[in-house]
Amino acid sequence: MLENIKGVIFDLDGTLVDSMGIWKEVDVDFIKKYHLQKPENLDRLIEGKSCSELAGCFLEWFPSLTMTREEVVKEWKDMTLLKYQHEVRLKPGAKNFLEYLKEKNMLLGIASSNEKDLIKIALESNEVLGYFDSIHSADEVAGGKPLPDVYLKVLEDFGLKSQECLVFEDVPMGILAGKNAGMKVCAIKDEHSLNLEAEKKELADYYIETFYEV
Secondary structure, three states: OOOOOOEEEEOOEOOOEEOHHHHHHHHHHHHHHOOOOOOOOHHHHHOOOOHHHHHHHHHHHOOOOOOOHHHHHHHHHHHHHHHHHHOOEEOOOHHHHHHHHHHOOOEEEEEEOOOHHHHHHHHHHOOOHHHOOEEEEHHHOOOOOOOOHHHHHHHHHHOOOHHHEEEEEOOHHHHHHHHHOOOEEEEEOOHHHHHHHHHHHHHOOEEEOOHHHO
């Protein structure tokens, strides 16, 4: 899997850290607070979208929301800040794997749909922020996953070719984003996307249950 690889890029939520449950809680709490009707298949509708894109979707789906896109994103960030500081933890084997990659002089990056401040808070609280050479959010590029933009932005920082990078992802839209960037992708198991395991295995080049397997 790591043969001829010089850079490894991770999605954050559900891939490197166990945090997808928090976002499900935030979605439910936000919808309840504003007395909204939860759309069917909400998880698939929001998959891969940046925070800004998702806020735009919420304003489109729920015309009763008298907020700006920026206000929606800020409220979500405020709702998750303490959780990212104190509750979000690395997936099993993740820190050992990061240490191994750094020993091999690999470049490490984050390409996430999450808000950049929350990305850094999660990494800092788990004492791994300094491991990463490039950190980018889909909010910084033209479009979220499955578009390859956020992966290509990390690749630009690396100064490598697409075929020299390996991506780790937990959902189909993210896997497609890595593949669309011309990179090999390893899917990782996450309890919040168990219903998508067959699709993930079909799309990805590799599949693992924990980072201990790499």
